[in-house]
Amino acid sequence: MARVLLGVTGGIAAYKAAELARLLVKAGHEVTPILTDEAETFVSAKTFEALARREAPRALYPHLVQADLLVIAPLSANTLAKLAHGLADNVLAQTALAFEGPVLAAPAMNPRMWAHAATRANVAKLRERGVVLVGPDEGEMAEGEWGVGRMSEPEEVFTRVEAVLARLHQLEGKRVLVSAGGTREPLDAVRFIGNRSSGRMGVALAEEARLRGAEVTLVAAYLAVPPPGKVELVGAPTAAELEREMLARSDADIVLMAAAVADYRPEEQSAGKRPKNAEPWTMTLEPTGDVLAQLGARRRDGQLLIGFAADHGDTGLARAREKLAAKRSDLIVFNDVSRDDIGFDAAENEVVLVSAVGERRIRKAPKERIASEILDEIVKLVSK
Numbered sequence: 001m002a003r004v005l006l007g008v009t010g011g012i013a014a015y016k017a018a019e020l021a022r023l024l025v026k027a028g029h030e031v032t033p034i035l036t037d038e039a040e041t042f043v044s045a046k047t048f049e050a051l052a053r054r055e056a057p058r059a060l061y062p063h064l065v066q067a068d069l070l071v072i073a074p075l076s077a078n079t080l081a082k083l084a085h086g087l088a089d090n091v092l093a094q095t096a097l098a099f100e101g102p103v104l105a106a107p108a109m110n111p112r113m114w115a116h117a118a119t120r121a122n123v124a125k126l127r128e129r130g131v132v133l134v135g136p137d138e139g140e141m142a143e144g145e146w147g148v149g150r151m152s153e154p155e156e157v158f159t160r161v162e163a164v165l166a167r168l169h170q171l172e173g174k175r176v177l178v179s180a181g182g183t184r185e186p187l188d189a190v191r192f193i194g195n196r197s198s199g200r201m202g203v204a205l206a207e208e209a210r211l212r213g214a215e216v217t218l219v220a221a222y223l224a225v226p227p228p229g230k231v232e233l234v235g236a237p238t239a240a241e242l243e244r245e246m247l248a249r250s251d252a253d254i255v256l257m258a259a260a261v262a263d264y265r266p267e268e269q270s271a272g273k274r275p276k277n278a279e280p281w282t283m284t285l286e287p288t289g290d291v292l293a294q295l296g297a298r299r300r301d302g303q304l305l306i307g308f309a310a311d312h313g314d315t316g317l318a319r320a321r322e323k324l325a326a327k328r329s330d331l332i333v334f335n336d337v338s339r340d341d342i343g344f345d346a347a348e349n350e351v352v353l354v355s356a357v358g359e360r361r362i363r364k365a366p367k368e369r370i371a372s373e374i375l376d377e378i379v380k381l382v383s384k
Helices: 014-026 045-052 061-066 077-085 091-098 111-115 117-128 154-166 200-211 239-248 291-298 313-326 367-383
Strands: 003-008 030-035 069-075 103-107 137-140 146-150 175-180 215-220 232-235 254-257 264-266 285-287 304-311 331-336 348-355 358-366
Touching: 003 014, 003 045, 003 091, 014 030, 014 045, 014 069, 014 154, 030 045, 030 091, 069 077, 069 091, 069 154, 077 091, 077 103, 077 117, 103 154, 111 117, 111 146, 154 367, 175 200, 175 239, 200 215, 200 254, 200 367, 215 239, 239 291, 254 291, 254 367, 291 304, 304 313, 304 367, 313 331, 313 348, 331 367, 348 367, 358 367
Parallel strands: 003 030, 003 069, 069 103, 175 215, 175 254, 215 232, 254 304, 304 331
Antiparallel strands: 137 146, 264 285, 331 348, 348 358
16 A cells, blocks of 8 residues: 555546546555646546545645655646746645655646647656656547647556556666667768667666666667656767677666667768769678677676567567577567567557566557566566
């Protein structure tokens, strides 16, 4: 049983928070509702008091020091901006500013508001501070528009709450090294050879490890998503730089090699920009270093090494099995890049965890949930 502060802000999605409160109470958690005045124009405080089986608090301090988690669902654009800038003009904003534990929020707003540069900057600030954001999802809005802005369903928010609560201290005292994103190998001053990796999977893994209490270092090539907050971030745009940074930190307790590292790079790189002309451009590509193999060769007793394999179908899965032993890894995470609905450039994934004792398929789900499942498997290996 955990003590959860449930903040509710103004917006039609406030009705979903009632179901979230019910799910939390049903799971045995002690829920303290905190509604803004705007939220009460959509759903009354008495609704949440009935669901939580307790009145909204008059004095919040005792709850602040005893609570395990602050959940804000829905998180409106207005309150999101307040939290980003440290404003405290209502009880919920004051609570968020004073609370020292983990914070999870489910944004909900019009798609154009979510896409606005000011909102994107505010979201980045919250992520930097370690706030866990669930959604928003794509779908039809109350006003009839379609786009990204819908609050995630209560069941999805509840699942993430349970994950955060259950894993708060699982990796406490462990140093976790994660690589993420796709490397880019320069052809000349402006062109490069790269891949479609967004870095979303590696970022989700780093965030999940942090939530479990680990000290996390994220070695990032190019990311299409914001990095998580409260982790050490090391830039490594090329395969050679990522190799150097990973090997320099290879004494970590757990290493997750999730980056999509280029297998080849140009043997020669032009210092300037090669002008376009009618002549063919022929170049020689040379292999890059095998970072996972080098990490495997260096691994020490008690260290865990997790590799990733992006490949095609059954043939790719067979290669992932071979990779497990060849790279001296504890786990290989295989994802099938022959599908266009998962993996590279997608918000969802479906993977097979390949280990010496067997294989387990994790069905298609948001990458944040896939990351949680992978970390569950790592925790089992740590405890052996």
